[in-house]
Amino acid sequence: MGIRGVVFDLDGTLLDNMALHAEAFEIFMERHGLGQWGSGGTEGSLQLDERARIDSARAKDRRRELDGKRNRDIFPVLFGRALADDELRRYADEKEGLYRELSRGRLVALSGLERLLERLRLRAIPAAVATSAPPENVRHTLAELGLAGRLDRVVRADEVPHGKPHPDVFLAAARLLAVPAADCLAFEDAPAGVAAAKAAGMTCVGVTTTFSAAALATAGAAPDVTVADFDEFLAGPGAWLMDAQAGSSST
Numbered sequence: 001m002g003i004r005g006v007v008f009d010l011d012g013t014l015l016d017n018m019a020l021h022a023e024a025f026e027i028f029m030e031r032h033g034l035g036q037w038g039s040g041g042t043e044g045s046l047q048l049d050e051r052a053r054i055d056s057a058r059a060k061d062r063r064r065e066l067d068g069k070r071n072r073d074i075f076p077v078l079f080g081r082a083l084a085d086d087e088l089r090r091y092a093d094e095k096e097g098l099y100r101e102l103s104r105g106r107l108v109a110l111s112g113l114e115r116l117l118e119r120l121r122l123r124a125i126p127a128a129v130a131t132s133a134p135p136e137n138v139r140h141t142l143a144e145l146g147l148a149g150r151l152d153r154v155v156r157a158d159e160v161p162h163g164k165p166h167p168d169v170f171l172a173a174a175r176l177l178a179v180p181a182a183d184c185l186a187f188e189d190a191p192a193g194v195a196a197a198k199a200a201g202m203t204c205v206g207v208t209t210t211f212s213a214a215a216l217a218t219a220g221a222a223p224d225v226t227v228a229d230f231d232e233f234l235a236g237p238g239a240w241l242m243d244a245q246a247g248s249s250s251t
Contacts, residue, residue, distance in 0.1 A: 005179030006120055007170055007202065008151070010131035010141060012189035015110050016209040017103060017141070024098035028091075034078055069192050070132045070163035071095070092134065100140050107144040110209065112230030117150060119234070119241040128153040130173040130186070132163055153177065165192040165219050167200035174200065191219035198223075205233060 012018045028034075071092040076083050083091070120127055129151050131138060138156065142148040153176050160168035167181075174181040186197035189207040197204040198221035206216040206223030213226040227233045234242055 002183055003185045003203070004125065004183040005174065005177040005185070006125060006127040007130050007173045007177075007184050007186045007197070008127065009186075009188045009190070009193050010129050010133050010138065012210045013110070013187050013193075013207050014113060014129075014147070014151075015107055015141070015145060017107055018189070018210045020103045020106065021099055023102055024095055027098055028095045029078065031094075032079075032091075069165075070157045071134065072158070073163055096134055096137055100137065103140070103144070105144075107141060109145050109147070110207070110229050112232070112234055115234060116230045116238070116241070117147075123241065126153070126177045126179065127151060128155065128173040128177050130155050130157075130169045132157040132169070134158065164190075165195035165199065167196050170197050170200035170202060174202075188216075188223065191216055194223050195219035195221040205237070 008014055011021060072088050075088055075091050117127070129138070129142075131154065133141070133156065135156060138154055139148070142151060153173075155169050155172045155176055157163040157169045160172050162168045170184075170186060171181055174184050177184070181201045184200075184202045186193075186200075186202040186204045187207055188194045188197050188204055189209050189211065191211065194204055194206055194216050204221075204223045206213060206226040208216070208226050208228055213223075216223055216226065225237045227236065230238075
């Protein structure tokens with residue numbers, strides 16, 4: 001399949017920053033008496049090691065369920081109830097403010113990203129970002145990475161009817177690039193994002209910064225290939241981009 005456009009997820013894909021989001025959620029949930037990020041109540045008779053095992057499993061399940069989704073879809077799950085719009089905005093602003101504070105000066109692009117963006121430029125293959133992040137985080141993260149002027153085509157999930165795992169944000173990114181979705185290559189790090197990219201009809205590269213290759217398939221669709229970073233992509237399925245001859249090719 002010819003690749004004429006590339007669509008990147010932001011968090012966990014352009015950079016390995018999901019641990020910072022998890023840290024922000026931990027602080028937020030402690031403040032609001034919601035327990036720990038990904039854990040819930042356990043029977044008091046459980047031994048400590050069993051409690052830790054169960055909490056770890058619950059954390060992984062929650063991360064698989066929620067990573068990559070919009071705040072408006074995440075916070076009702078955390079609070080266990082429907083939230084009014086003003087509550088959603090207040091909680092989202094609080095948590096994302098924590099993330100920006102924690103991440104300032106600590107964000108680094110995933111290995112190989114600069115080389116990949118340069119190869120896309122040389123081949124005149126346009127790129128966009130399709131993200132569930134709020135606008136303040138998009139500006140913060142791209143600025144911290146020095147990419148604000150290079151990845152300036154951005155579609156956010158709060159700008160489309162349905163967030164990931166629905167395909168809306170990827171379809172909107174393809175329209176922004178003026179490239180059919182079937183001719184786009186998507187990079188994603190979360191199960192919901194992989195499912196969204198595949199539902200849009202895109203070829204999808206799973207980036208294993210947060211989830212294993214097996215875990216990336218748990219939202220109902222598997223990525224076409226998985227890589228640890230963009231260096232691995234360029235050395236393997238994306239090696240065609242390193243060829244001297246200009247022009248698009250396939251994965």
